[in-house]
Amino acid sequence: MGKYGPYWRHMRKLCTQQLLSNVKINSFQSMRKQELQILVNFLEKAASNRDVVDLSAKLASLSANMACLMVIGKKYNNVDGDFKDMVKETSRMAATPNLAELFPFLRFIDFQGSIHRMKQIAKSCDEFLENVIDEHARQYSSDQSKTSTDMVDTLMEIMQSGEAEFEFDRRHVKAILLDLLVASMDTSSTSIEWILSELFRHPNVMKKLQSELDYVVGQKGIVEEKDLENLDYLNMVIKEGFRLHPVAPLLLPHESIEDCTLDGFHIPKGSRVLVNVWAIGRDPDVWHEPEKFIPERFVESTIDVRGQNFQLLPFGSGRRSCPGLQLGLTIVRLVVAQLVHSFDWEFPNGMMSCDINMTEKFGLVTARALSLMAIPIYRLHNK
Numbered sequence: 001m002g003k004y005g006p007y008w009r010h011m012r013k014l015c016t017q018q019l020l021s022n023v024k025i026n027s028f029q030s031m032r033k034q035e036l037q038i039l040v041n042f043l044e045k046a047a048s049n050r051d052v053v054d055l056s057a058k059l060a061s062l063s064a065n066m067a068c069l070m071v072i073g074k075k076y077n078n079v080d081g082d083f084k085d086m087v088k089e090t091s092r093m094a095a096t097p098n099l100a101e102l103f104p105f106l107r108f109i110d111f112q113g114s115i116h117r118m119k120q121i122a123k124s125c126d127e128f129l130e131n132v133i134d135e136h137a138r139q140y141s142s143d144q145s146k147t148s149t150d151m152v153d154t155l156m157e158i159m160q161s162g163e164a165e166f167e168f169d170r171r172h173v174k175a176i177l178l179d180l181l182v183a184s185m186d187t188s189s190t191s192i193e194w195i196l197s198e199l200f201r202h203p204n205v206m207k208k209l210q211s212e213l214d215y216v217v218g219q220k221g222i223v224e225e226k227d228l229e230n231l232d233y234l235n236m237v238i239k240e241g242f243r244l245h246p247v248a249p250l251l252l253p254h255e256s257i258e259d260c261t262l263d264g265f266h267i268p269k270g271s272r273v274l275v276n277v278w279a280i281g282r283d284p285d286v287w288h289e290p291e292k293f294i295p296e297r298f299v300e301s302t303i304d305v306r307g308q309n310f311q312l313l314p315f316g317s318g319r320r321s322c323p324g325l326q327l328g329l330t331i332v333r334l335v336v337a338q339l340v341h342s343f344d345w346e347f348p349n350g351m352m353s354c355d356i357n358m359t360e361k362f363g364l365v366t367a368r369a370l371s372l373m374a375i376p377i378y379r380l381h382n383k
């Protein structure tokens with residue numbers, strides 16, 4: 001979301017107060033329920049056929065559909081293919097080391113061709129978002145009574161009302177839309193994949209979580225968002241998953257805004273600072289048996305993921321921390337709870353759960369290197 005300053009502060013305030021507030025997030029609750037139900041129906045069918053499911057692909061599609069419905073009002077599956085490629089390419093390019101940052105003279109010859117490619121992508125994104133805004137404007141003029149639904153509607157209302165405290169036109173709307181889409185698409189699904197992978201590898205933890213779900217949710221089958229606050233063990237599982245697998249292992253690059261000294265190191269103002277939250281989460285000076293997945297370590301612990309406890313920072317901390325934390329946490333907790341409550345899981349070719357490959361693929365969002373493949377077994381009607 002750009003460099004820290006008055007512009008950034010206005011944009012951040014707009015995002016947190018208008019787009020990612022609890023009221024706004026709750027207004028998308030039924031959409032989340034509907035999308036999750038589509039996945040559960042698919043998995044029930046796969047269970048009756050004993051089909052192997054590519055959970056990574058299914059979760060990516062669920063999370064992208066939720067993000068696109070919320071931001072631009074249509075499913076990712078119905079968006080044109082060019083846009084999907086652009087989003088993937090933007091994340092890939094953002095994670096590719098750029099030599100021109102170390103050797104500024106290379107910027108003029110665009111040694112890696114990245115500047116040229118970024119300009120092409122920016123142009124295509126711009127065209128796509130212009131179309132999205134035009135479509136919304138057309139719908140609005142043909143149906144004045146339409147109440148605000150997706151985030152484009154909200155942003156256009158702010159733009160047209162002229163009530164923004166700062167200059168706010170189409171350029172700003174497009175910038176916010178792109179940020180929200182890129183930031184929300186892969187983060188939730190990748191977190192869910194890692195947490196499920198750990199649960200698959202730890203059948204005792206899985207059983208304990210299913211017992212909690214049976215007790216709190218019962219046999220009604222559907223986990224409601226209001227159930228989440230009563231699922232203490234689920235919360236521990238989620239924290240432990242984020243500790244071992246923060247999806248942005250180096251957060252986003254930060255910049256020091258004043259000179260400071262840290263552990264005897266002088267860090268001049270204007271330095272690029274990368275915070276290795278992956279290493280912090282596995283630091284043996286901070287965590288007992290850090291490589292092991294033990295949700296019980298959070299029993300009677302006040303450590304949380306919201307940026308107050310520096311040993312666990314999957315969403316960053318402070319003014320640049322993730323503004324989508326509440327939404328991201330809701331989606332991750334809801335989807336994990338539902339998939340664990342409705343199904344037991346087996347693995348293809350007689351593979352044992354302890355053999356699930358946990359290799360990481362480095363990127364802006366660090367995902368599993370190999371897709372998570374599993375066979376769902378519907379468990380509720382057996383009880």
Ligand code: HEM
Binds near residue numbers: 247315321325
């Ligand atoms: C489980 C899901 C998510 C995780 C783990 C996550 C994690 C993060 C992290 C680590 C950062 C960088 C913080 C830093 O550098 O200090 C970030 C930034 C950001 N996130 Fe999230 N995020 C998630 C979901 C979302 C969602 C759903 C949205 C919006 C709909 C969102 C919007 C953003 C934005 C706009 C930024 C940039 C903030 C800035 O530049 O100041 N995130 N996120």
